[in-house]
Amino acid sequence: MKSVKVYGPGCKRCETTEAMVKDAAARLGIDVVVEKVTDPKSIAMAGVMSTPGISVDGKLVHAGGLPDAVRLEGWLSA
Amino acid sequence: MTIEAQDAAPRHNPSDWLWYAGISAAAVVWWLVYSQLIPFSESVTSLLPVARDSHTGEAIAFFVYDVPKVLLLLTGIVFVTGVLRSWFSPEKTRAILAGKREILGYPLAAALGVLTPFCSCSSVPLFIGFVSAGIPLGVTFSFLIAGPMVGPVGLGLLYGLVGWQIATIYLVFGFTISTVAGLVLGRLGLERYLQDWVRELNAGPVGDMPEERLTLVGRLKIGVEQVREIVGKVWIWVLVGIGIGAAIHGYVPETVMLRIMGGEAWWSVPAAVVVGVPMYTNAAGVIPIVEALLGKGAALGTTLAFMMSVIALSLPEMIILKQVLTLRLIAIFIAVVSLGILATGFLFNALL
Numbered sequence A: 001m002k003s004v005k006v007y008g009p010g011c012k013r014c015e016t017t018e019a020m021v022k023d024a025a026a027r028l029g030i031d032v033v034v035e036k037v038t039d040p041k042s043i044a045m046a047g048v049m050s051t052p053g054i055s056v057d058g059k060l061v062h063a064g065g066l067p068d069a070v071r072l073e074g075w076l077s078a
Numbered sequence B: 001m002t003i004e005a006q007d008a009a010p011r012h013n014p015s016d017w018l019w020y021a022g023i024s025a026a027a028v029v030w031w032l033v034y035s036q037l038i039p040f041s042e043s044v045t046s047l048l049p050v051a052r053d054s055h056t057g058e059a060i061a062f063f064v065y066d067v068p069k070v071l072l073l074l075t076g077i078v079f080v081t082g083v084l085r086s087w088f089s090p091e092k093t094r095a096i097l098a099g100k101r102e103i104l105g106y107p108l109a110a111a112l113g114v115l116t117p118f119c120s121c122s123s124v125p126l127f128i129g130f131v132s133a134g135i136p137l138g139v140t141f142s143f144l145i146a147g148p149m150v151g152p153v154g155l156g157l158l159y160g161l162v163g164w165q166i167a168t169i170y171l172v173f174g175f176t177i178s179t180v181a182g183l184v185l186g187r188l189g190l191e192r193y194l195q196d197w198v199r200e201l202n203a204g205p206v207g208d209m210p211e212e213r214l215t216l217v218g219r220l221k222i223g224v225e226q227v228r229e230i231v232g233k234v235w236i237w238v239l240v241g242i243g244i245g246a247a248i249h250g251y252v253p254e255t256v257m258l259r260i261m262g263g264e265a266w267w268s269v270p271a272a273v274v275v276g277v278p279m280y281t282n283a284a285g286v287i288p289i290v291e292a293l294l295g296k297g298a299a300l301g302t303t304l305a306f307m308m309s310v311i312a313l314s315l316p317e318m319i320i321l322k323q324v325l326t327l328r329l330i331a332i333f334i335a336v337v338s339l340g341i342l343a344t345g346f347l348f349n350a351l352l
Helices: A012-029 A040-045 A067-076 B001-010 B014-035 B039-046 B055-085 B092-100 B102-115 B122-131 B137-149 B152-161 B164-187 B196-200 B216-251 B254-260 B268-276 B283-295 B300-312 B315-321 B328-351
Strands: A002-005 A032-035 A051-055 A059-063
Touching: A002 A012, A012 A032, A012 A040, A012 A067, A040 B055, A040 B122, A040 B283, A040 B300, A051 A067, A059 A067, A067 B328, B014 B216, B039 B055, B055 B152, B055 B216, B055 B254, B092 B102, B092 B137, B092 B254, B122 B137, B122 B315, B137 B152, B137 B164, B152 B283, B164 B300, B164 B328, B216 B283, B254 B268, B268 B300, B268 B328, B283 B300, B300 B328, B315 B328
Parallel strands: A002 A032
Antiparallel strands: A002 A051, A051 A059
């Protein structure tokens, strides 16, 4: 079970990112819990400056813009 | 030679060449369409049952010419900017600014504000990221003012619709206001007016993210993605702005324009700022209005003041910043930037 966090104040791209994470996990057959972090303080505390950002098991892997689908699978299966 | 070829070979898969070909073809089509705009708009206007030189005819011709022109320019600018900005990121900008002496920080922050990809929806995490890395508050403000104010979309449209002289003046003064307003705000010692929780975050966390390496095709994809997102979002503002511009162009008599926005009417500069600040649109929506105003003889200073206050200060962004700044600090911020805009407006009305 992997824990994935999507950081973003709730803009459209953040929602798209969340959907992409879920899709990628389903494709890979990995169990994930996706949590959306929308509170600006928590976003900043995670070290994310440009949203949407993604962390996998507490490790920040991406910030700023939609993730690349191939890379996303890489982060999830790592 | 052979070694280079072997090295280069695996980096280009066939779909890369499709991307290069597709982008090149799009650029050629773009250019062909752009060069045919005047005949196109004239023939469309002549199909309608109105006299070309009537008020309505003028307004329609303006609208029919400007809509494809602005949309084409917008698409081109957003694509090129999206590709160029893929070399910059808020994280890199922060690293550059954090190591600089304060006095160098202001102009550098203003310049990076133009180059760093950044959407107002993430201005809060960005603000905190900067301040917690020890970047002075004033320098952070320079960055936040320059971002929207001297954005490439505004500059590019100004260049395409009004001309390079005014685009250059706008660039120089927008940059100066961002630098000086940041400097003034920095000197005022405003740290105590941050929201409490922001002040308590000193030397906050820095995301230790591995840098994502992008291929050229990856950067082109970012450009296309930006076009889809930004043009998809702002086209409605573009139509509204051009509609207003067309109405001004067709129906407002020059004598009225001179009385309201002419160089003789000194009060028109503050009035333009007061009207402009609460107005919420983006550069793409306001520049067709600017085009029409200047065409009808509005003074350059007054028009610049209007445009700058619409683009640089927006109510929704202030509401977002309320999470990190107290109302008092927001008011000071608006006041300092407005003063800079007023000074620019008066200066140009006095000079020209």
